[in-house]
Every structure is written in C-alpha cells, then in structure tokens.
Amino acid sequence: MPIRNNIEQDGRERVLDIRGLTVGFERDRQMVPAVRDISLHVDRGSTVVVVGESGSGKSVTSLSIMRLIEYGGGRILGGEMRFRRTGGNVIDLAQASDETMRQVRGAEIGMIFQEPMTSLNPVLTVGEQIVEAILLHQRRSAPEALKEAQATLDRVRIPDAARVMRRYPHELSGGMRQRVMIAIALSCRPQLLIADEPTTALDVTVQAQILHLIRELQREMQMGVLLITHDMGVVAESADRVLVMRRGDLVEENETRALFAAPAHPYTRALMAAVPKLGAMSGTDQPARFELVREQLVEPAGAPVAMPDDALDPSTRSVAPALSDAPAKKPDVVLSVRELVTRFDVRSGFFSRVRRRVHAVERVSFDLYAGETLGLVGESGCGKTTTGRSLLQLVQPDSGSIYFDGVDLARRDRRSSRLLRRNIQLVFQDPFASLNPRMRIGDAIMEPMIVQGIASGRDAQRRAATLLEKVGLDASMARRWPHQLSGGQRQRICIARALSTDPRVLVADESVSALDVSIQAQIVNLLIDLQRDLGIACLFISHDMAVVERISHRVAVMYLGQVVEIGPRRAVFENPQHAYTRKLMAAVPIADPTRRRHAAPPLVELPSPVRDVGDEPVVAPLVEVGPGHFVARHWVGGSY
Template sequence: MHVSSAPSREHGWMSDTANRRSQDQALLSVRSLSVEFGKGEGAFRAVKDVSFDVQPGKTLAVVGESGSGKSVTSLAIMRLTDYTGGRITGGQVLFRPDGGEARDLVKASDAKLREIRGNDIAMIFQEPMTSLNPVFTIGNQISETLILHQGLGGRDARQRAKELLQKVRLPDADKLLDRYPHQLSGGMRQRVMIAMALACNPKLLIADEPTTALDVTIQAQILNIIRDLQQEMGTAVIFITHDMGVVAEMADDVVVMWKGEKVEQAPVRDIFAAPQHPYTRALLSAVPRLGSLKGQPFPKRTPVMVMDGGVAKPVGETHEQNTADYTKPILQVDKLTTRFDVGKTFFGRVTHRVHAVEEVSFDIYPGETLALVGESGSGKSTIGRTLQQLVEPTGGTVRFDGRDMAAMSQGERRRLRQEIQYIFQDPFASLDPRHTVGYSIAEPIIVHGLINDRKERDRRVHELLEQVGLQPQHAKRYPHEFSGGQRQRVCIARALASNPKLVIADESVSALDVSIQAQIVNLLMELQERKRLSYLFITHDMAVVEKISHRVAVMYLGQIVELGTRRAIFENPQHSYTRKLLSAVPIADPQRERAKTRIEGEIPSPVRPVGQEPAIHRMREVEPGHWVAIETDQLRGAA
C-alpha cells in the first residue's frame, strides 16, 4: 500500500452537516491545501491536499518527521511560502478572526496579508536568533510591531513592550529592553519571540518547533508560558513539533503528517490510546518514555517500528544491555578543572573567568555508558572536549588505560586521539561538504596509518558503512545527498574507523526525529555490545538517558551534584536539581496529570571575577555507588 492511495484516518467520522457546522465555528479552516516548490519536471509537491480546522482557544498539534510537510503547511497559512520559492497550487485557507464571514488567505492581497500577519495571526519560529534582528535592541523590535499594527506612539509602545516581557516572565524587563539578542540566552530569546508574537493579541498563534533546541527545564517554562497566555487571552494555537511528549502536554487535537499528506486526525487522547494509521503507530512506538525501565538494573534495546512502503515493520529485538565490566576503569577523571579567561583590562590583566568545570571526578569502565546530563552552561560539553584534547584543562588528572594524559609524549597523545573518538551534535557541520563520505570515513584510517593499502582501506570503509546500516555504494556520495539520520550514521562510522575504546557522543541524537533517534540509540547499543565500546553520552534528554545509560552524572554549574546507577538516579533521585530535571520532562501520555510545580529562572552564569572562586560541593554516599552533593543555599535556589 502506498500512502498516496490511502485516505487519512479521522476518528469518529462526522456527518456532512456536522462537518459543515464545525467548519463554520472554526477560527481557521484549511481545505485541500497543496504547495509545490520548483517548476516543470523538477517540481516537488511538499504538501498534498491537506485539510483541518482550528477552533477558537484550542491547540492543534501538527506532528511528523522532517520532510513531512508540517512546517511548509504553517508557512503556507500565512502565505510566507511566496517568499521561499514555493507556491500554493490548490485549496483554501479560510480565516474568521471575528467569527463572521471567512476570508480566503490564498486569494488575499499583499496589503491585506500585511495587515493580518502579526496582528491577527502571529508566528514563533524554531530558531529565535535568526528571527530577531541582531542590530536592533529587544525594545525596538517589540515596539516596531506595536507602532506598525496598533498605531501606538514611541513611549506607549515601549511601556507596552515592558509589560509584554513581564508577561512572559523575563526578569529586569526595563534593562532587557535596551539589550541586543546576542546578550540573551536561548530560552530568553525564545520568550522575547513569544512576547513579540502576542504583542497585538492575535487570534491565532503558530508555534513552529519553538522548544526543539532548548534544555528540558527551559522547554517546560516556554510550554507553561504558552499555555497560561492561551488561557488568559483565548488565543488558538497551531503547535508544530515532532516531540510526542510536547503533543501530550499541549494539544487538544492532533494532525499527523507523512510525506506531505495528512494521514490521521483525532483528539489527542484518541491518538495516543488508539492510533489508526501505521505511521502514527510507528511514531508513537519510537518515543522514549520516562519510567519505562522501572525496576530494571540495565539499559534495554527494544525493536523500532519503521515504515516500509505503507506498512509499519518492527526492526531489531529486545535485548538487555549488560555489557559493562567493572573490574578496572578505562578512564579515570580526578578533580578535572577547566576555566577560560573572558575579561581583560586595557593592559591585558584578566578580570573575569568562565568556571566551566570545577573539580569533577568520575570513572568510565569498558563496555559502560556514562551519561553526563545538565542544562546548557553546566560544563558537560567542556568535559567532552577536554577529554578529546580539544581544550586544555586548568587542573586535575585524567588517566586513560592507567596512563596520565598530562605525562604523555606527542606520539602517545596522537595514539590517544585514535582511541578516543567524538560524535558531534550536528553531522552536517562536522562532515566536509567537498569530500565524499567514503573519504571522510577513511580519513582517520589514513591519519593514524592503520591501513596503507588502498583496496584494503576501501573494503574497511564499506564494512563500516554496513555496520551502521548503510550501503557500500553510499561511500561515493556527498553529505548533502543524505538525510540527517543517515549523516549521523556516517559520523558514527567515521568515529569507529580508528577502532576506538571510548566514544564521546555530544548531543548526538538531540536534533534527530524521534524514530531516527530511536534507530541511532539502538545502533550505538548494538555496536557497544559487539565491540565492547565505552560511551560518554552527553545530553539533556532524560528519556534517552534512561534508555541507553548504565550510570548517570548530573551536572550543575560545572560540578557534579549527583552520580549513580541509572536505576538509582531515575527511581530514587536525591538532589533537588535532579528532581527538577526529571519533573520538567514532557511525558507522552495525555491521561497523565500535568505537573503542578512551576519551573522558574535560568541557570546562573559561570562567569566570575578573578579571585571569586566557586565553592566546591562536598559529596556524600547515600547508598553504594550513589553519591549526592550536600545542598547549599545556591543549589537549593537552582531547584
């Protein structure tokens, strides 16, 4: 069965009369919308005959993987596809801002669209840094919307901008008005975007992946803000995402898209309780669910549902990941400290330092996955780069296979780079676009002089591609010819090329669609069992951590605040910051009651004046192998 020949599944078919009544009451009705890019034989139909309604004050989630057409649909509603090389080839977008006669936005003039955009329909984009103008202050950018659409004067617009920043819970709104986008954190920038979007009290808010790149605690704050403002202002929301946990938390109704088509639509509880379309079932089966391994001592591989034509098929098997050998550690980190000088006087005297990592200690054993978790700025990526010799440590000792890294010769350090490999978050940025992926995979083999014979080297590259689920013929392709998940597989193959003992995976699955993420996690676990690999798994995704890790280290402001087995951390979290991280994870279950606790504030800055050293937390062992920092007032404030 090919998907284009299958009708979309809508639970509880309505009569034509009821359907018309629903359309008449809807704030927005999308009817048979089609969008194409390109012309002639090269034309690509990104959206195919999509229809749905958005009711006043309700949230409609549009879900699907990259390439499913969900973002193109949202852009077409506002006719922004006109500026991105796309064109609407059919259908209607009927908008009723006042509940009266519908306006078809597909046929609206540019002048009418300018009036509607920002005023009646507003949009929050995925990456706020590219949506905010870097040369204007935050206050100027919010005021511009108010002056343009509401006709306010400069002083009144600034006062209203301040009120909007306070409404989205940004501290020191007065000062923030005069700051530039680069002076704000990612979570703060996203809240500024929400303030701008809500400046004119729009009837419809379109949120396109607004939390995908954010830490779990900041994501929870953003979702709370959108939910509260929606209740206060009665705004309807179209929420575009591939995170099913967010869907369960936010949505009233769900539209599932696949390959440009709507394949299913239903109330959120029906979608999770009884998904009808094979793709919806595959999407939900791939979601890592927090608490799914309760009572189990080891991580577990589980089958992943993948689409084969129009049919969902399970790939892989259920397997306990009992691979760790705790006889002798392969890596020993003792009081590792990494600092960066950031402020200097005119005469070159250092005034401020970033205390990125402060006296961190942990071990990693053969065949073990240690997950390093925490928010942005906690120091977890700095640890990974320090171990890979990309950053020089300020203090402490790192031993690999019993050898002190600081005492190694240049030759030994080169050998160490072969034994410790790195998988970066963005595979496209870490692959050279000018070279084939075969060359990129072969490069470590050439650099470390592992195989000199060209034919043998090519055979090894083909073998590595097959190990990560690709084909030998893929070696001749370039990075842009692969999907995001395939590029990450190429990066894993390159990391394995030098036969490493330790692989540092730095947010290596956080940017991937949920089904691709599940496949990559299973692949990493399979390779660990086959090759006895050790992983330092750096991430902020707690649900993935529960699935893949043997032990977990929780970081806050450059220090470990809790360290223990996966089971101890997830089933018996002792530190308030660990509990905060776990409570912020959106659970893919709409039946579950939403958390009543409010997560406020952001992680403090690790920048300190010279001479003001941070206090080092003392650790206590609450049970064998489970260590927790003794909480201070500063740490309690974090939670």
C-alpha cells in the same frame, strides 16, 4: 477580499479553516507536491498539534499559512485558508494581497520558528527586534514600545530582561534565543500562534515553563495555537487534537486521548513505538533497544522511499531484547577524570582586562568504564558540553587530570595528543554542520584513518565501506554528498567517521536531540548495538531524561559546573536524592495525556556561572548514599 464570515462549528469560533491545501516546489521544470490536499482547522482557545517525521510536510504547511513558502521556492497550488481577523472579518490567506499579508504577519498571526539563530537579525539587539515588531503593528510611542518589550521578555521568564535587551543574538544561549523568538511572536498578542518546534532547543525545565506560558497566554487571549513538534510528550501535554502527517499526506486526525489510546494508522503506531517514556526502564539495570517495526530498524540507503503501510504493522516487528541483566565482572576503567576545572575569562573596560570569569566546569571527577554508557544531564549552562569538549582538548582545561591508559591527556605532549586523537572521538549535535559539504561521504570517513596512519588507498576504502554497513547504510553511499542525505543518515555518517579510528571512547554531545522520534530511536539502538559489539565506552551528553534512561548504565547530573549526583541509572532515576535531580525529572513531559499537568513546575532560574575574579564557588563533596551512588549535599533551589 473578505469571504463569508461563518466559519463556526458546534458553537466554537474558528480562527483558521484550511480546506484542500496543496503546495509544491518546482524541480527540473516539474512541480513536485510537498503537501497534498491537507484540511485542518484551529478553534479559538484550542491547540492543534501536527506530528510527523522530517519531510512529512509539517513546516511546509505552517509556512504556507504565513505565505512565506513563496519566498522559499514553493507555490500554493490549490485549496483555501480562511482566517478570522481581529475585527471579525474572514479572509482567504491563499488569495490575500501582499499588503494584507504584511498587516497579518506578526500582528494577527505570530510564528515561532524552529531555528532561532537564523530567524533573529544578527545586527540588531534583542530589544531593537522586539520594539520593531511593536512599533510596526501597534500604535505605541517609542518609550511605550521599549517598556512593553521588556515586559514581554519578563513574561517568557528571561532573567535580567533589561540587560538582555541590550545583547545581540550571538551572545545568548540556544534556549535563551528561543525564548526571545517566543517573546517577539507574542508581543502583539496574535489571534493565531504557529509554533514550529518551539521547545526543541530547550531543557526540560524551561520547556515545561514555556508550554505552561503558552497555555496561560492562550487562555488569557483566547488565542488559537497550531503547534508542530516531534516530541510526543509535548503532544500529550499540550494538544486538544492531533494530526499525523506522512510524506505530504494527512494520515490520521483525532482527539489527543483517543489517538494515544488507540492509534488507527500503522504509521501512527510506528511513531508511538519509538517514543522514549520516562519510567519505562524501571526495575532494570541495563540499557535496552527500542521496540521498532522493520521499516524503522534501518533507514533506506538513498532518499526516503515509499513503503506499503502494512510494512509498519506491529505484527511484523523485529524486536531485540534488552541487554542481559546478568552480573558480569567489573570492567576496566578506560577514562579517569579528576578535579577537572574549565573557566572562560570575561574581559571588559577600556583596557579589556579580565574582571570576571565563567566557571563552566568546577572540580568534576568521574570514571568511565569499558563497554558502559555514562549519561551526563543538566540544563543549558550547567557545563556538560564544556566537560565533553575539555576531554577532547577542544577547550583547554585550567586544571585537573584526564587519564587514559595511564597517560594524563591534559599535559598536551606528543604522546597524549596521539592517544587522544585516536582513542576519543566526538559525535556532534548537528551532523550537517560537522560534515564538510565539499567532501564526499567516503572521503569524510577515510580522512581520520589516513591522518592517523591506520589505512590508506584501497584498504581505507574497504574499511569505509565496512563502517557504512556497520551503521546500517549501503556502501554505495560513499560516493554521495552530505546534502543528499537525510538528518538521520548524516548522523549515522558522523558515527561511522568517529568509529574510523577504532576509538575506545565515544563522546556523543546531544547527538539525537534534533532528530525525529523514529530516527532518534534508530540512532539509540545503533549506539547500543555498537557498544555491545565493539566494547566502546560512551559519554552520552543530553537534556532528554527519557533517552538517557533508555541508553545509560550510569548517570551524572550537573548543576552550575558541578556534578551533584552520580550513580547507577536505576538508582538515580528510581531514587533521586538531590533536589535538582528531582526537579529535572518532574519537568519531563510524559507521553500520556491522562497524566497531563495543569500547573507549571516551580520556576527556579539557574544562577549565573559568571563570577568576579577571586570569587571562587563552593564545591560540595560527594557523599555515598548507596552502592556507587553519590550525592552532593548542598543548598539547591531552596531545599536540600
């Protein structure tokens, strides 16, 4: 039933007005509230951003607006959600019928989900899924819907949209799948767009373009946007107003500039302290821990527990200083990579012949020193993850050498395999997917020790308990299962498991990209501490330039499978020589609303790494432009 139409304030038409929303989930025959008495509003043409850690209730709030929470075991216990429809009439979404919600979802309220792979239908092509949304909600013929679907893909900057229309979701990269989700959400030009972590899986350049695209469409359609994110740079870049949630409660709400200038709540101040800021390391050569308050230094041993707000006050800070900038003797080379090449065959035709190849890694060379972190950065498809996996022989390199202790690991003989498995360990991006759900935490940590013959029985249990304490967890957690832990705790478990064989090299592949800012800061601090205590060398693969600046001694930038710039972190970040490096840094959102960009960065799509057989790419040699600072001099993005 429509309710009163007047949801206007200060002359601005209000698209959504939520009053006293309470949502709960049933557990052990009791209703446990996940969101308590939340009130917020979204005006036409404005952007409201909700921030907070995992479990704060951000996604529950967004799913409640769409009434999808009911399909996940949740129930709206109280409150009203008034929404102005396209025709001008106002309905209470909390009381609307199922038929009304089917008309509203997708057509008048669009939603970009956080995980595109689980949100897209794996048995339908990308084109079929967009056409389905247009045919369902708009009066279009099939040819018109097909044309509109391709135009929508063009609008979200997907290259070769006609070809992508015929692809299935599993054939696309994570960033490409996220852009498809955005295209589906915008295909019917909704009144309200709910974006749940829409840029988490995207590189900084694509992220900047997507944020600018959403702003452009918002201005064009006067669309209200409710954005959920943990990236404070995105908040500063996009938000008109910011709402901060903590454990189901709304703890602070303010205009963006006012909140960044003077956060009032201790929890908000704690979040701001954990935000990595590009340029914060200027003038230093060594990594430095984040300045965190006491609650953030070590996560609770069990499920998150309530802490008094004064525990978050900056006056209680326990801050570790930056690592010393004092000169030290030249460390030993632990890993030496020379002319590494990794390619993947693309078969096609009736006889499935190899007609094309993906040139993922092309003649990559670098040295990794004991006790240092080499940051490896670049956009999706540049080859950084394949480089890390090639080092561990998870994908077989086509050529090149990987020397460890004088042994070429690329030979794959018994000695090299034994050295590899014990001395080089990988921390994956998704900690939940990399832990066996049927294996207790203690067993997961002990398994590599037992397989490598390092320890067994009680000795292995003691070592596992020591490792848990080393990564900031309680030894009693060894008896728990992966699903009983938070995301940050699971990532700590993965680090403990990687350390169980006493490795000398740690490969961290996007190991903090999916974590909340405070948990991300804890993991970065943990890696810095472990490196200082154990002397481990780390290859830190990431697309987050601010985090790479914080944790790295040296940085290598990859473009189309090639290293185009490598050198000391200070030299690369403060004096980038390559056009692609400058492009990456220019696209990073800055956590300062006073420095908001109003124009989109120049759009330069990455060329495809797929080439015909025999079409070899040109690899430009690296030229030294400063002490240890090397740059490839070749044409990128229209300039040198």
